[in-house]
Amino acid sequence: MEKYTCNFIKIDVTNSCNLSCPLCPNSYRRKDIKIPYKNMSLSEFIKFFDNLQIYPQEIGLGVNHEPLLNNNIFDIIKFINNRNKKINITLSTNFTLSNKFKIETIVESGIRDIFIGLDGIDQESYSKYRVGGNFDSVIDSIKKIQEYKKQKKLEFPQIKIIFIVFKHNEDLIDKAKELFNSLEISVFFRRTDFYSGFEDWFPIKFKQINFNEDRTPMQDNKIDAICMEPFSSVTIDSFGNVYPCCGDGAFDFVVGNIFKDSFENIWVNKKMCDIRHFLQKRCNIKDIPCINCPIYKQDNSNIAIKL
Numbered sequence: 001m002e003k004y005t006c007n008f009i010k011i012d013v014t015n016s017c018n019l020s021c022p023l024c025p026n027s028y029r030r031k032d033i034k035i036p037y038k039n040m041s042l043s044e045f046i047k048f049f050d051n052l053q054i055y056p057q058e059i060g061l062g063v064n065h066e067p068l069l070n071n072n073i074f075d076i077i078k079f080i081n082n083r084n085k086k087i088n089i090t091l092s093t094n095f096t097l098s099n100k101f102k103i104e105t106i107v108e109s110g111i112r113d114i115f116i117g118l119d120g121i122d123q124e125s126y127s128k129y130r131v132g133g134n135f136d137s138v139i140d141s142i143k144k145i146q147e148y149k150k151q152k153k154l155e156f157p158q159i160k161i162i163f164i165v166f167k168h169n170e171d172l173i174d175k176a177k178e179l180f181n182s183l184e185i186s187v188f189f190r191r192t193d194f195y196s197g198f199e200d201w202f203p204i205k206f207k208q209i210n211f212n213e214d215r216t217p218m219q220d221n222k223i224d225a226i227c228m229e230p231f232s233s234v235t236i237d238s239f240g241n242v243y244p245c246c247g248d249g250a251f252d253f254v255v256g257n258i259f260k261d262s263f264e265n266i267w268v269n270k271k272m273c274d275i276r277h278f279l280q281k282r283c284n285i286k287d288i289p290c291i292n293c294p295i296y297k298q299d300n301s302n303i304a305i306k307l
């Protein structure tokens with residue numbers, strides 16, 4: 001029997017996005033594949049959650065799609081928080097649709113961390129990558145949340161900006177730090193050189209620092225590790241399909257479906273075990289998504305951690 005525990009469940013509560021970011025797999029890879037639009041309903045989520053035998057430490061909403069397209073997103077968050085306050089609930093979003101919701105609804109839902117993809121300091125620098133996004137409306141919502149938290153003396157949600165560094169914005173890093181400091185929010189600068197064919201976008205000067213498990217910087221910045229994703233987490237899409245990770249390579253590698261089987265069965269089924277064994281070099285299987293994954297090839301990962 002496998003000894004691993006699922007600490008982190010990532011869920012896409014919708015299968016669409018309102019922006020067209022050029023490097024996003026949903027923009028360039030899946031656009032020709034016709035998949036019906038699907039939001040996970042609150043009742044579907046409740047059915048899944050109530051069948052869990054062990055709760056994860058964290059539930060992350062929004063993986064490869066935009067969670068705010070689902071009008072029930074804050075009802076889902078509120079439901080998780082009401083059931084179990086120990087679960088760390090996080091949201092990954094471009095936040096351009098935040099003005100669909102009342103600030104009170106967002107803040108009082110129980111969401112702990114909001115990760116916002118925002119890689120610019122004004123509309124011009126932002127919209128080069130976040131195609132279709134409105135910089136001012138995102139900043140306006142952030143300001144309103146910070147103001148509301150101050151008024152109510154609340155610590156959460158914490159807003160964390162994920163700033164992807166490209167050639168066109170790498171000289172704006174200091175200005176971005178100033179902007180986000182003034183809003184009293186954190187910012188993380190990342191490279192995203194995962195996909196070949198997009199070399200024109202990649203930064204020239206900015207180097208990403210990879211970290212050891214204890215968060216100290218790796219000495220030569222070289223990763224000597226295996227991918228740990230399927231050992232402690234899974235990704236679920238809005239149809240209930242389960243994947244071993246959120247990696248682009250795993251899009252077609254469905255290991256189960258939460259509406260057809262129990263989560264616990266899926267966690268230890270043959271496909272999940274096969275992928276773990278493959279990553280541990282205990283077997284050599286051809287039909288494994290990792291073979292084409294840049295993280296497996298250790299090209300640019302800051303996700304892999306030392307075993």
Ligand code: SF4
Pocket residue numbers: 227228229230244245246247249250275289290291293294295296
């Ligand atoms: S190596 Fe890539 S495809 Fe394989 S589990 Fe890790 S992230 Fe997923």
